[in-house]
Amino acid sequence: MRIIIPMAGMGKRMRPHTLTVPKPLIPIAGKPIVQRLVEDIAKVCHEPIEEVAFIIGHFGEQVEKDLKEIATQVGAKGTIVYQEEALGTAHAILCAKESLEGKVVVAFADTLFNADFQLDTNADGTIWVQRVEDPRPFGVIKLNENNEITDFVEKPQEFISDLAIIGIYYFRDGAYLRDELQYLLDNDIKDKGEYQLTNALENMKNKGTKFIPAVISEWLDCGNKNATVYTNQRYLEYIKDEEGLVATSAKLENAVIIPPVYIGENAKITNSVVGPHVSIGNNTSVYNSVVSNSIIQENTSLKNGNVANSMLGNFVVFEGRQSDLSLGDYNTLAE
Incomplete structure (x- = not known):
């Protein structure tokens, strides 16, 4: 085949x-x-x-x-x-x-x-x-x-x-x-x-x-x-019962995770609520934020945000807004 x-x-x-x-x-x-x-x-x-x-x-x-x-x-x-x-x-x-x-x-x-x-x-x-x-x-x-x-x-x-x-x-x-x-x-x-x-x-x-x-x-x-x-x-939803959706190398500190979510290798979730229906890529950090129904790709930083129905690309820096977002790679948006 x-x-x-x-x-x-x-x-x-x-x-x-x-x-x-x-x-x-x-x-x-x-x-x-x-x-x-x-x-x-x-x-x-x-x-x-x-x-x-x-x-x-x-x-x-x-x-x-x-x-x-x-x-x-x-x-x-x-x-x-x-x-x-x-x-x-x-x-x-x-x-x-x-x-x-x-x-x-x-x-x-x-x-x-x-x-x-x-x-x-x-x-x-x-x-x-x-x-x-x-x-x-x-x-x-x-x-x-x-x-x-x-x-x-x-x-x-x-x-x-x-x-x-x-x-x-x-x-x-x-x-x-x-x-x-x-x-x-x-x-x-x-x-x-x-x-x-x-x-x-x-x-x-x-x-x-x-x-x-x-x-x-x-x-x-x-x-x-x-x-x-x-x-x-x-x-x-299809894969919510699979193992490994939250990487063992991910660091979760004072974090509330609402399944189903995917969290990649070496991601850091601090003082935040993530989920449901969120995918977070490798080496991405989320601090003091609430994230739902969104895709955040790799090497991105999200601080003080409240985001839903959003896509953030790779190497994005986003801080301090409540938004329905679509940010491509290498963008910085901060108040």
């Missing part, structure tokens, strides 16, 4: 947090979004993961090293592939054409999920979906009486289906997918000016490929600050 992760986007809706790091490396409950994604896909695949191919922009040597380490942690080889220009989802996936062999999961890196199924790897293809109240903003699928997908419909304005495509796909034959994507580029077949994966899916279906749905229990978005803070909250 191989996992292909397109993640070359600029993450503009997550600025200022994506000015210094790619969005998929922002932490959720102590681990980067993309690491959570890889680990969760591995859990529902009952086969070993051979390779994880990350399709990226030129993010730098350290990011590439971190991504390869994420692959190593699920027992896989990490491959770095570059997407030089944004030409659509089909083009992005095809950048990793050398890795499109055998069984493949394609997962776009701004989506996390909770699922209680095991992937049926004998199926031709599987589209991961969730039921939504309002399907109009999404791509949706239609099913026949055999639970096979008959149609892919983009942003239907009249009700067709409430099964929204979340951006994760399984293909039993990666080489077949590669050929269909290449066909779109070779024949300049575009939709709204870009090469789209849905066009390849439609062509494959018309040739007899049987796609089935995998319905997840919860779909979590990391597209902007508020959505990411909410995803952090939900993830902490």
